[in-house]
Amino acid sequence: MDIERIMLDLEKKxxxxxxxxxxxxxxxxSIEEIYDENPQFETAGILERIIEPDRILTFKVxxxxxxxxxxxxxxxxxxxxxxxxxxxxxxxxxxxxxLSILKFLGFEQIFKNSLTTLPMGGAKxxxxxxxxxxxxxxxxxxxxxxxxxxxxxxxPEVDVPAGDIGVGGREIxxxxxxxxxxxxxxxxxxxxxxxxxxxxxxxxxxxxxxxxYFVKEMLSLNGEQIKGKTFAVSGFGNVxxxxxxxxxxxxxxxxxxxxxxxxxxDPDGISGSKIGYMLTLRASNEDIVRPYSFEFPNSQFHQGxxxxxxxxxxxxxxxxxxxxDKEDARRLVANxxxxxxxxxxxxxTPEAIEVFHEARIQYAPGxxxxxxxxxxxxxxxxxxxxxxxxxxxxxxxxxxDIMTRIHATCVTYGKDQSGYVNYVKGANVAGFMKVANxxxxxxxx
Numbered sequence: 198m199d200i201e202r203i204m205l206d207l208e209k210k211x212x213x214x215x216x217x218x219x220x221x222x223x224x225x226x227s228i229e230e231i232y233d234e235n236p237q238f239e240t241a242g243i244l245e246r247i248i249e250p251d252r253i254l255t256f257k258v259x260x261x262x263x264x265x266x267x268x269x270x271x272x273x274x275x276x277x278x279x280x281x282x283x284x285x286x287x288x289x290x291x292x293x294x295x296l297s298i299l300k301f302l303g304f305e306q307i308f309k310n311s312l313t314t315l316p317m318g319g320a321k322x323x324x325x326x327x328x329x330x331x332x333x334x335x336x337x338x339x340x341x342x343x344x345x346x347x348x349x350x351x352x353p354e355v356d357v358p359a360g361d362i363g364v365g366g367r368e369i370x371x372x373x374x375x376x377x378x379x380x381x382x383x384x385x386x387x388x389x390x391x392x393x394x395x396x397x398x399x400x401x402x403x404x405x406x407x408x409x410y411f412v413k414e415m416l417s418l419n420g421e422q423i424k425g426k427t428f429a430v431s432g433f434g435n436v437x438x439x440x441x442x443x444x445x446x447x448x449x450x451x452x453x454x455x456x457x458x459x460x461x462x463d464p465d466g467i468s469g470s471k472i473g474y475m476l477t478l479r480a481s482n483e484d485i486v487r488p489y490s491f492e493f494p495n496s497q498f499h500q501g502x503x504x505x506x507x508x509x510x511x512x513x514x515x516x517x518x519x520x521x522d523k524e525d526a527r528r529l530v531a532n533x534x535x536x537x538x539x540x541x542x543x544x545x546t547p548e549a550i551e552v553f554h555e556a557r558i559q560y561a562p563g564x565x566x567x568x569x570x571x572x573x574x575x576x577x578x579x580x581x582x583x584x585x586x587x588x589x590x591x592x593x594x595x596x597x598d599i600m601t602r603i604h605a606t607c608v609t610y611g612k613d614q615s616g617y618v619n620y621v622k623g624a625n626v627a628g629f630m631k632v633a634n635x636x637x638x639x640x641x642x
Contacts, residue, residue, distance in 0.1 A: 198229045198244070207248060214297035216518060220304050220543060221248050223562075227625035235633075241641065243633045250277045250303060253296070256346040258324055260339040263332055272343050274322035276356060277303040280635040282316030283354055285571060287361030289323035290368065298518070299323060302361075305542055306571070308628025309564040312603045315575035320356055322347070328363045329484055340371035348376050353384045353581070359574050360389040362517070365435070366401070385581025388574035397577035398589040399596070400570075405439020405515070406593070407569015407600045408540045409447065412511060414604035415536055415559050418618070424448030429509035429534075431455040432516035433486050436540045436567065438475045440513055441467055453504035455516060456486035460504040463489075463496040508532040515540030526552035539563035550621065561620035564628065565607050572599045 204222055211217060225244070232238055258272045273296060276284045286306040289299070299321045307319030326339055350356060360369055369389045376386055383395075390396035399406065413423055426449045430437050433454045441451045450466040454475065463471070474492055478485075490498035505512060505525035512534050514521045518541065526549035529537065536559040539545060543563055545553075553560035573596055580586050587595075603624075611623020 198225065198232050198239075200225045200229065203244060203248075211297075211300075214300060216301035216543070217297045217304065219547065220301040223547065223621065224304075224308065224625045224629065227622045228629045231626050231630065237637060238633055241637055243636055246636065247278060247307070247629075247632065248304070250275050250300065251279065252276050252350075253300075254346070254350055255296075258326065258339065258342050258346070260335070260342045262335050270324050270326040270339070272322070272324045272346060273299050274347060274350060274356070274358075275299045275303040275320060276350070277319040277321070278307045278632060279318035280632050280639060281311060282318050283352075284320035284356035285310055285317035285359070285574065286320035286322070287359045288364045288368075288372075289321070289361040290326045290328050290363030291323070292325055292327045294323045294325045301518070302542055305564050307632055308625060309568045310571055310575075311628040311631045312565060312568050312606065312624060313572040313575060313599055314602065315572060315599075317357075317571065317575055317578075320358070321361075322358060323361065323364070326363075328368070329482055331482075333367070336368065337371045340368055341375040344372050344375040344379070347372075348379045351376075351386055353386050353578070357385070357574070357578060358387055359571070362434070365389075366391060366396075385578055388577045390577070392586075395577070395581050397573060397580055397586070397592055399592050400573050400577060401435050402439030402442060403573035403592075403596055404436045404567050404570030405441070405540065406443045407572065407596055408436070408440050408513065408515070408538060408566045409443040410569065410597050410600040411561065411566045411604055412513070412536065412538045413447065414601055415538065415561060415620075418608070419559075421535075422448075426450070426510040427452060427508070428511045428513060429453045429504045429507045429529075430513045430515055430540075431460070431504055431520060431544070432514075432541065433475050433478055434515075435479075436570070437513075437515040438472065438479070440515055440540055441472055441475065445472065449511075452509065453507055454486055454489070455504050456484055458485040458487055459498055459500040459502050460507075461486050461489045461496050461498055462504070462507055463493065465493075465495055505529055506532075509534055511536045511538070513538050513540050514544035516544065517541055518543045519546050521545045521549050523548035523552055525549060530556045530558060534558065537561070538566045540567050542567065554619065557617055559618070559620075561607070562624055565603055565620060565624040568603055569596055569600055572596060 303321035607623030
C-alpha cells in the first residue's frame with residue numbers, strides 16, 4: 198500500500214477537507230499490514246472504493262423565523278458505504294458543519310458500525326443551522342424544511358439517520374413528523390425517537406454508558422477497576438451526561454465537565470443532583486457551563502481553558518473533534534493519567550495520540566469507545582422491526598455485551614508482543630476486514 202500516493206490523490210480530489218483527510222490517513226496507517234497480506238483487496242480496488250462516499254446529497258434549507266424573515270442554510274447527507282447494512286449515522290446541526298466534517302464522520306461511522314457486529318453501514322448528515330437561541334417553532338420549521346429534501350433518500354432498509362450535536366429528541370420528533378406525513382407510513386426511519394412512538398429505553402445515555410463499559414474492560418486488562426478512580430470528562434451533553442452517570446454508578450469520581458466557554462473543576466465530584474443539573478444546562482440551549490459554578494459554589498470555572506490540565510487517572514474527551522492536542526496529552530501524561538478513552542468522534546489530534554502511544558498509556562479511539570450510541574440505535578431498529586419494546590435492563594445488558602465484544606475484538610487485532618494494546622490499530626483492522634470482505638463478496642458495485 199502506497200499511503201502517500203493515496204493521500205496525495207485524495208487531497209487533489211478533495212482539497213481543504215482536513216478532517217476527512219485526517220480520518221482516512223489514520224485508518225490507512227492502521228490497516229497497511231493486513232491490507233498488504235491480502236492481495237485480493239488491491240485487485241478489487243477496495244481502498245479506492247471505501248474512501249469515497251457512495252453519494253452525497255447537498256441541498257438548501259429555507260425557513261422562516263418568528264419575525265417573518267427568511268433564512269437559507271445548507272443541508273447534507275453523506276451516504277458512505279452500505280456493504281454490511283443500511284446506511285446509519287447521525288445528523289448534526291451546528292455552524293461548524295461542512296462537507297469535510299461530515300465526510301470524516303461518515304467514514305469513521307463505517308468502521309464503528311462494523312465493530313458493533315450489527316448490520317449497519319456508514320453515513321452522516323446535517324446542516325450549518327445553529328439551534329442556539331432559536332424558538333421551538335423556528336426549530337420545527339427548519340426541521341420540516343430539512344426533511345422535505347432528506348426524505349427522498351432515506352428509509353428503514355435504506356438509510357436510518359439519528360441525532361448528533363444539535364439534534365436531540367425535540368429535533369428528531371419534528372423531523373419524524375414531517376417524514377411520516379410525506380411517506381404516509383409509520384416506520385423506524387429515525388432513531389432516538391420518543392418512547393411513546395418507537396424509541397428505545399436508555400438511548401439518550403447509551404453512548405456515555407457504552408464508553409464507560411469500554412473503559413471498564415480496558416482497566417480490567419491490568420487488573421484494575423473504575424471504583425476509586427478520578428475522571429476528567431469534557432463536554433456536558435448526552436455523551437458526557439451518560440458517562441458521568443455510569444462512572445458514579447460504578448464507584449468512580451468525575452471532577453470536570455466543559456463547554457465552549459471553558460471548564461468546570463469540582464473537587465467534590467460531579468454526582469447526585471449535579472448530574473441532573475447537566476441536563477438543565479443542556480436544556481438552556483446556551484451551550485455554556487459557567488452557570489454550574491454559580492449553582493455549586495465549591496466548584497471553579499476556568500474560562501477559555503480545557504480540562505486536560507487537571508490531575509486525573511482517566512481522561513474521557515466527550516465534546517468534539519480535535520479538542521485534545523499534543524500539549525494537552527503531555528500534561529495528562531505528566532499528571533499520571535493512566536487511560537484515555539474517546540467519548541467524542543476523533544477528539545484527539547494525531548500528535549496527541551502519538552504522545553499517548555510513546556508513553557505506553559492505554560488509549561482507545563472514538564470509533565470503538567463511543568460505538569454504544571449507534572449500537573443502541575441498532576437495537577432500536579430491531580425493536581421497531583419487531584413492533585415491540587425491550588425493558589431497560591435488556592437494552593442495557595445487550596449494550597454491555599456489545600461493548601465487551603468490541604473491546605475483545607480490538608485486543609485481538611491490536612495487541613503486540615509486549616502485551617501493549619494499540620486500540621487504534623485493533624479497531625481499524627477489525628472494522629475494515631468485515632466491510633472489505635463484504636465488498637469483495639458483492640462485486641464491483
